[in-house]
Amino acid sequence: xxxxxxxxxxxxxxxxxxxxxxxxxxxxxFYALHWYRWETAKSxxxxxVMTLNGDEKKKGxxxxxxxxxxxxxxxxxxxxxxxxxxxYLCAFIRGADKLIFGTGTRLQVFP
Amino acid sequence: xxxxxxxxxxxxxxxxxxxxxxxxxxxxHNSMYWYRQDPGMGLRLIYYSASEGTxxxxxxxxxxxxxxxxxxxxxxxxxxxxxxxxxxxxCASSESGVWSPLHFGNGTRLTVT
Numbered sequence: 001x002x003x004x005x006x007x008x009x010x011x012x013x014x015x016x017x018x019x020x021x022x023x024x025x026x027x028x029x030f031y032a033l034h035w036y037r038w039e040t041a042k043s044x045x046x047x048x049v050m051t052l053n054g055d056e057k058k059k060g061x062x063x064x065x066x067x068x069x070x071x072x073x074x075x076x077x078x079x080x081x082x083x084x085x086x087x088y089l090c091a092f093i094r095g096a097d098k099l100i101f102g103t104g105t106r107l108q109v110f111p
Numbered sequence: 112x113x114x115x116x117x118x119x120x121x122x123x124x125x126x127x128x129x130x131x132x133x134x135x136x137x138x139x140h141n142s143m144y145w146y147r148q149d150p151g152m153g154l155r156l157i158y159y160s161a162s163e164g165t166x167x168x169x170x171x172x173x174x175x176x177x178x179x180x181x182x183x184x185x186x187x188x189x190x191x192x193x194x195x196x197x198x199x200x201x202c203a204s205s206e207s208g209v210w211s212p213l214h215f216g217n218g219t220r221l222t223v224t
Binding site for chain 1: 144146151152153154155156159161167169170201208209210211212213214215216217218
């Protein structure tokens with residue numbers, strides 16, 4: 001894998017469901033991985049910056065894990081709420097100084 | 112504390128016209144970035160400035176120039192706008208390069224006709 005890939009592209013869940021999505025990135029020369037939340041008509045907001053293999057980060061109902069050896073990170077949302085509806089972006093560092101973004105997973109949570 | 116401020120919010124240009132997008136941050140961040148966002152393409156890095164006095168090309172620098180005027184300000188210039196530069200442009204800053212989270216401005220929607 002040469003760039004960051006996110007799956008699925010979009011996801012529709014019911015309020016209260018838990019959900020997760022994947023970010024895949026090149027496993028060689030890993031530096032760090034970022035997660036952002038991007039609501040419609042707003043600008044992206046940082047969720048996590050992850051650097052260590054096995055890292056787990058949590059912010060409220062949102063958590064993320066990191067596997068640098070196999071090149072993936074999972075983002076989990078527990079008990080999804082309509083206000084969680086957004087596009088979730090991951091980004092990896094290329095060449096130690098460029099942050100390259102994936103195209104995101106668009107989450108819609110229906111009441 | 113305004114964070115990252117971009118001006119203008121909207122702009123329409125004709126092919127061949129020039130313009131400068133302004134970006135300023137008040138968080139005393141060292142690094143600043145310009146991204147463009149196109150449907151289905153995600154955010155693509157145009158130029159970045161790791162610290163005051165330095166600028167480097169990103170993924171899609173052709174047709175753009177940048178100036179890191181001081182620690183607060185990082186401008187993006189289109190010398191001769193083309194329809195392919197129709198996009199939403201985001202400025203961002205971070206405390207210490209890509210090891211810190213990026214803080215984004217609200218974006219500039221540019222249309223080139």
